[in-house]
Amino acid sequence: MRVGLTYDLRSWYLDRGYSMEDTAEFDKQETVDAIAESLQKMGFETEPVGNCFQLIEALAAGRRWDLVFNIVEGLYGDGRESVVPAILDQYKIPYVFSGPVILGLSLNKYLTRLIVAAAGIPVSPGMLISTKEDIKKCNLEYPLFIKPVSEGTGKGINEKSMLNSFAEMKEMAEWILSRFNQPALVEEYLPGREFTVGLIGSGNESVAIGGMEIECKDNLPYSVEVKENYQEFCKYIPLSKDVDGECKRVALAVWRALGTVDAGRVDIKADRNGRICFMEVNPLAGLHPVHSDLPILSRMIGIEYQSLMEMIMKASLKRHQLTL
Numbered sequence: 001m002r003v004g005l006t007y008d009l010r011s012w013y014l015d016r017g018y019s020m021e022d023t024a025e026f027d028k029q030e031t032v033d034a035i036a037e038s039l040q041k042m043g044f045e046t047e048p049v050g051n052c053f054q055l056i057e058a059l060a061a062g063r064r065w066d067l068v069f070n071i072v073e074g075l076y077g078d079g080r081e082s083v084v085p086a087i088l089d090q091y092k093i094p095y096v097f098s099g100p101v102i103l104g105l106s107l108n109k110y111l112t113r114l115i116v117a118a119a120g121i122p123v124s125p126g127m128l129i130s131t132k133e134d135i136k137k138c139n140l141e142y143p144l145f146i147k148p149v150s151e152g153t154g155k156g157i158n159e160k161s162m163l164n165s166f167a168e169m170k171e172m173a174e175w176i177l178s179r180f181n182q183p184a185l186v187e188e189y190l191p192g193r194e195f196t197v198g199l200i201g202s203g204n205e206s207v208a209i210g211g212m213e214i215e216c217k218d219n220l221p222y223s224v225e226v227k228e229n230y231q232e233f234c235k236y237i238p239l240s241k242d243v244d245g246e247c248k249r250v251a252l253a254v255w256r257a258l259g260t261v262d263a264g265r266v267d268i269k270a271d272r273n274g275r276i277c278f279m280e281v282n283p284l285a286g287l288h289p290v291h292s293d294l295p296i297l298s299r300m301i302g303i304e305y306q307s308l309m310e311m312i313m314k315a316s317l318k319r320h321q322l323t324l
Contacts, residue, residue, distance in 0.1 A: 001044050001045065001066045001322070002044075002046075002066045002067075003045065003047070003066065003067050003069055004046075004047050004048075004049045004058075004065035004067075004069070005032060005046055005047065005048050005049055006049045006050065006051070006055055006068055006070045006072045006084050006095075007031075007035075007050065007070075007071050008023075008025070008026040008027060008071075008072050008074070009026065009027060009028075009029060009032065009050065010023045010026035010027060011028075011029065012051065013026060018075075021155065021224065022075070024153045024224045025073040025152050025153045025155070026073060027071065030288065031286075031287060031292075034287070034288070034289045034305070035069060035071075035309070036048070038305065038306055038310075039069065039309070039313070042309070042310060042313060043324055044313075044324065046069075047065065049065075049068070052072055052074065052083045052087070055072075055084060059087070059091060065093060067094050067095065067316070067317075067322065068084075068094070069095070069096045070088070070095045070096060070097055070284075071284055073284060078107060078108055078150045078182070079100070080107070081104065081107050082100035082101070082103045082104040082107075085098070085099045085100045085103060086100040094320040094322065096262055096313070096316040097261065097284060098259075098260050098262070099261075102258060102261070102283060105258065106258060106260070106281050106282075106283050107152070108149055108150050109147070109149050109185050109280060110126075110183070110185050112258065112280070112281060113126065113185075113278070115258060116254055116278045118257075119254075119257035120253075121250060121253050121278050122271070122275055122276065122278065124187045124188045124190050124271060124277050125140055125141070125187065125188045126140065126187035126188065127140065127185075127186055128183050128184075128185060128186075129176075129177070129183055129184040129185075129186055131177070132173075132174060132177065134173075135169065135173050135174075138166075138169065138186060140187075140188050142163065142164055142165065143164050143188075144162075144169060144186050144187065144189055145161055145163065145186070145188075145189045145221075146161055146163055146173060146176065146184050146185070146187075147161060147176075147185055148176050148180045148182055149182055149183045149184060149185045150182050151182075152282070153224055153227060154221075154223040154226065154227050155180075156179070156180055157221050157222065157223040158223055161221050161223075162189060162221065163186075163189075169186065173186070190269040190270065190271050190272075190277055191271070191272055192269055192270025192272065193213055193243070193269070194214045194222070194269045194270075195211050195213050195214065195243065195247050195267070195269070195276075196211055196212060196266070196268070197211035197239075197251035197265065198210055198211060198263070198265055198285075198293075198298060199251060199255045199260070199265070200262070200263050200311050200312065200315055201261075201262070201315045202261035202262065202315065203259075204256075205315075205318075206255050208247075208248035208249075208251050208255075209301065209303065210238075210297055210298065210301035211247050211297055212238055212293075213236070213237040213238075213239060213240070213243075214235075214236060215234065215235040215236075215237065216234050216235075217232075217234070230291070236296060236300075238297075238300045238301070246276050247268060247276060250266075250276045250277075250278065251268060254266045254278050254281055255281070260283045261283075261315070261316075261319060262312055263285065263308075263311070263312040264281065264282050264285045264294075265282040265285045265293060265294055265297075266280075266281050266282075267279040267282070287309075294308070295308060
């Protein structure tokens, strides 16, 4: 079976003048190589394709694949993660991971909250700030936490993201509106323990394989800088017995409520009463074999990278009714 690999190579964008922040979510060549090597060990024939621009060129040139392994994050707009799967849908080419609707929804943290809350899953009280006029409408209880509504990898999160006053909220909300040209999501701060849970599969066949607790030095926010230097700033701990079941239950409920498929992560955190609340879902989780959260938490429970990749591919092939 011929598998095309679609990805955003960070160096490709940096060579064209984009900044480190612009490309924070993009992958290194070693991640692409690790994915390709893993698929080849399973017996797949792999072909590097690249980003959405390179995919369009390849399709126009007549190139086709039996399946595409897609980890493209995209660059612009709130539908940026949806571009590649939407294109592949038009060519009737199946792909690994979620489709355009789910990726577009999950990128918008506010819309995701609405669906998760409607499914009866706890979320912290919050509101969307789309304009400067919305700032004065906020009547949430401090402390608050603020972030761009449609960014990933901690972009737009820094030491000022924790808000203790109206003045601080106003400053950060205006900065996000201007810097990222998108609304800001403000939520009542969750002061409890933070976790991320890995999931495999789709629908009733999806399973929470395991998770880990994330402790940041000096209570730092889990920002781009902290994530990229996690070995210095973070401590990752396997889920303890007292939270393992509840974390997996909440994460699995989120996964099924959103209709996410194949593999990904759900980030959760405890509120002041110890109740586990939904924070974010990542349906295109990083797959660097050493430094990405999903492979890290998998290793903690004895699932090495090759086995993780085999689980992902098995789930995807079954969903598409394909065989190797």
